Amino acid sequence: MDEDRQNRSKKLKYLFDPRQDVLRFGQPKKQVFCPLCPLDITGLSISERNAHAEKCLGVECLDDDGVTCATPTKGDLTFDTSTITPATVKMEEMQAVGTPIFLADEFLHLLKGGVKSKVKEEIKDEVYFSADETMDTTVVETQSLTRAVETPTKKPRRAPQRKAKAKEPTSTQSMMVCNSQGEMTSAVVEPVKKQKRAKKPAPSFKIIKMGETNVAVDSFMHGPLEGINLYFLSHFHADHYGGLRKSWNHGPIFCTPITAALCKMKLGVQDEWLVPIPIHIPFCVGNDVEVIFFDANHCPGAAVMLFTSPTKTAVHCGDFRANMNLVREIKLKLKQRELDEVYLDTTYLGPSHAFPSQNRVVQVCADFCVRLNNLKMEQLEKAQRQSTIGRFFTSSPNSPVHQLRTLFVVGTYTIGKERLAIEIALRLGSKLFADTTKRRILKTFNDPVISELLTSDPLEAQVHLVPLGQTRKDQLFEHLKSFKPHFSKIVAFAPTGWSYRPPKSAIQANEQATDLRPSYYDFGDLEYNVENLDRNLERSAIEPVQKYNVPYSEHSSFVELRAFCLNMAATTIIPTVNMSADESVRRQMYWLEMWTGQAREGV
CATH class of the missing domain: 3.40.50.12650 (Rossmann fold)
Incomplete structure (x- = not known):
């Protein structure tokens, strides 16, 4: 067994060893990416990162039609760069369909090549629209007319001449065409249908296959999924509920009572589709699949989910801050059964992510x-x-x-x-x-x-x-x-x-933690006192x-993730965050593969 263990360690080191990268290239500059969107926020201050993350978490989909809100990209972002009054809002922009709205001035310098403006105008505070709130367009029009009357009379400058662009014909329009005899006649033109944005396929880690029953977790932005009519929402943060709105009718949504209340209040989801389940209360779905929620120690209402069927067991962490109490609760419900899969919140899966409890x-x-x-x-x-x-x-x-x-x-x-x-x-x-x-x-x-x-x-x-x-x-x-x-x-x-900023000794200890030790099963805690606060x-x-x-922090640190994985001893650990870049996936799998093997072998 010792020989197999050594061979396994060598194989993992060959695949990827972050310490070897440091030896070859020197200490790399730590890049910081927002865990909710694909933007690099390394150049932002702590305040700007906080503001950015808050608006990522609080973004709401305001469209009412059947188009599914996709993951926001740079081209999708709409910014409010000045104090806007209702009279200045363009009605056609208010009626735009399918674009999530981010009120994040912190993104501006990123979109302009990372160069911040020396003078940064104050952004008006974000306005949250609930499902039953609408804007009175009469007020907009009245204010516009009033301003026009009060404007002093001036001789306008003549605008440069431009060729008018041909408008796309609508269903009520016709156009003149020449028939076979050379006579001009009118013909009805079919309306040009606006193409809907193609839905991205749901990544595999959002689908849990439990025998004959498949369930989707936090997968609303991908629209209705073929063969799935059971949906789960771990908590009410935008990167998890994205795409969910009041028109949802594709299947029941199982979540905690707090999350259900927020879905109804903020998004207008109908009661008939929300199934609020308190934590620690087992319930059955599909073909003999039992589910139970645990407190994720994240935001209020956040849940870690345990799925069990006669042939399989799986835990989906959503977003969580792991601790030993959660480990005990899950193991108690497993009743000595082995855990097959863990879908892990890997937001802070890196040796540099060390912070106190x-x-x-x-x-x-x-x-x-x-x-x-x-x-x-x-x-x-x-x-x-x-x-x-x-x-x-x-x-x-x-x-x-x-x-x-x-x-x-x-x-x-x-x-x-x-x-x-x-x-x-x-x-x-x-x-x-x-x-x-x-x-x-x-x-x-x-x-x-x-x-x-x-x-x-x-x-x-x-x-x-x-x-x-x-x-x-x-x-x-x-x-x-x-x-x-x-x-x-x-x-x-x-x-x-x-x-x-953890001590360098803590980071070095995490980087060198490749040999299993009994202490790695402990969640540990870093020292923190008033002196740290003053720094x-x-x-x-x-x-x-x-x-x-x-x-x-409401996400697990590196040490807490390690302790959770070793204690749960799952056969397979599947990361669910930072999965867009191959290098990020490779770094995460280095640690997860190591911990999976160590948990099976034991101390």
Whole structure:
């Protein structure tokens, strides 16, 4: 067996060994790609990456016809590059069909060759349209007419002469043709039908074959699939529900109650097609296939799915943050059966993706907020000579104590990252403020703790939720101005896995982890404390605002993926993220093949 194991290691190293690449070419520059779209975001700052990811996750398909929304490409993106009023909206653009809308100004420099404009105009905040919301076109026309009347009379300049393009004939048009006798007669012209965008075939990792029953997971952008009438949605993020809208009628959609509520509220999917199933409740579909949902530890409502049939077992992770509790729950339901397939969330499958656990980050940030909130004036004056935090809180030494009230701001996605804000509010004994759209989303959670915390009065709450894309320093400063003098300082947190720079020793340990060790079955945890938090402070001349980028990730780290794969010991592991480039697939399969073999062999 030892000889076979050595031969296997040599074979894997021959296929691909990232350490050999470093030896041959030197340390490569780490490229960062958005896990939701194919764009390279290496050149973006942390704030820009956050804004980009938030808008990727929150994109909604607004078309109502039968055209399936395809994966957005650069040519598909529609940008809002100025503050738009309803009177300036072109009606023909509003009626465009089949184009997903991205309001992402962070993409602009990428589309222009990576060169950022020195002056970047403020983008108007994104507007979320629910299925029952429409724009009153009468108002648009009235405003346009009013502007035309108020415009001073001027002699217009003559436009250059151009040849008019021939219009495509419609069904009500006719054209003159010459008959066999040379006479001109009219003939009805058949309308030219607009070609629908071809649907991309669903990749194999979106279809799970369970004997005679096939199911599709997160595969709505590929339209109705032949031979499949059972569809599953792991959670409500745009890269998973993309293509789903209110006209859906191709089969039942199984998901958690939170995800079902959001599909109905945001996309208008009809109740008859939504099958909400609580976690840990087994149910049967198709020909003797049992399914059970587990908490994915991702965004609210996200599920890991276990499929079992008499002949096969499979786990689809959707997006998840793996932990030992999830491993125990799945193994308990497997009842000693071997696991055949794992469809793995490989968003952060790389040795450089190392970050602390969610619990550790949440506790450090909450403790930090409580300490700052309890500081007295005398303590602040003493700390002013010792720390950056002290200088921040004593930037106005003549201000009375009651004017030093701090507002804590936490950035979140359309859905996701709320846990940090909730914990801070609970520890401070504060209410939690969110705008109307976010409050509607939070109410779908049916969580009594959140319901008790929420308020519509921003002055009543010392903790505010804002979109992650609105946590730039200038935006936070404007946020503070609107609430002065009630609040005089802002401490903001931008939770993202991109913000943490792990020790080089941790990355090197991950890169060299090719020989199985007992410790690799543990999920582990990296050290994180207030000192780490202060190192992630964004320095700025804007004294009343402090922003901290914190490594709160809702995807599994490299070490967590390794521990999950070794503990589950599946026969086959199938990656589901970063599958568009051959090199990316090759790098992922290097680790997955290794862990699959190690799990079978054991320590």
